[in-house]
Amino acid sequence: MIRTIIVELSTIEAAAYRQKLRGGHSGIVIMRYDTDQPGIATVNRKSGMPDPSHNTDLKLFPVEAFQEAMELTYGMPYSRRGKVKLRGEKEDTSAPEETAEELATVDSAEYEAIVKAYTNRKGELSYDLLNKDFIQFAKSSKVVADMVADRASEEDIRNHVVKAKLESLTGNRELTVAQAQRIIEMLDEVSPRHVFKELNDEIRKMLGRR
Incomplete structure (x- = not known):
């Protein structure tokens, strides 16, 4: 369960x-x-x-x-x-x-790493801290800068940021975009808003400056 x-x-x-x-x-x-x-x-x-x-x-x-x-x-x-x-x-x-896929997601090292890194003292996931960290990574990433310059889509840039940060947190370089998306969906379900709302807003600003 x-x-x-x-x-x-x-x-x-x-x-x-x-x-x-x-x-x-x-x-x-x-x-x-x-x-x-x-x-x-x-x-x-x-x-x-x-x-x-x-x-x-x-x-x-x-x-x-x-x-x-x-x-x-x-x-x-x-x-x-x-x-x-x-x-x-x-x-x-x-x-x-739950399905085997859902169990695999919540049992994954990547989901556990996010929970460990961004959970506050109340036992709640801090979406503000999570977004700030991911936004900081996006702003400092040369790959993201190149994607913005090439007018990549907001979704593609967000997927890269999330996947790269998850790889950094766990050291797993074989994580797929689909696996990262399932983790996002799992995080979304315990938040009344989109978990990466601030990150998405920042990516739109970055694209708007070009």
Whole structure:
């Protein structure tokens, strides 16, 4: 199971975590102490709001509880964790199993290196620190300067920056663009905005100066 650590809610008597769902979605799972059935919502990437599943009882799991869970798990990195149990209750088996590709991504040295390098004392990924470091690399890279001069696309430049930084963090020179993209997608799912928004903005500025 790929999920964040468990947080305790104050809105209701329950605990919650953010879970990797199939189809590129992030989900919020709330587990009350007085019932075996968890409440589940997907995180709407457009509105930034939780979308409770059709079989989630909003009297037991109000939207406010999902919003609190989203705030408490904001920026927390995914890791491969076991099934969830609360106070000796049965395991939560409500969420689908992850694919081998997703497990390989969250278990990868590159994902682990990013988590280790950019996680703050609260256990949250610092997207500001991550973007500053990647932007600094982009500005100092001769390859990036040549790509800007040749009018390469914003996507191609970002892919190069991300891949090169991941290679630098782990020493893995065989990392593919596809692998780097999967890591970006995994990071994106625990952030309410695009993880590399500032980096993308800076690349657009660099291209605009030419």
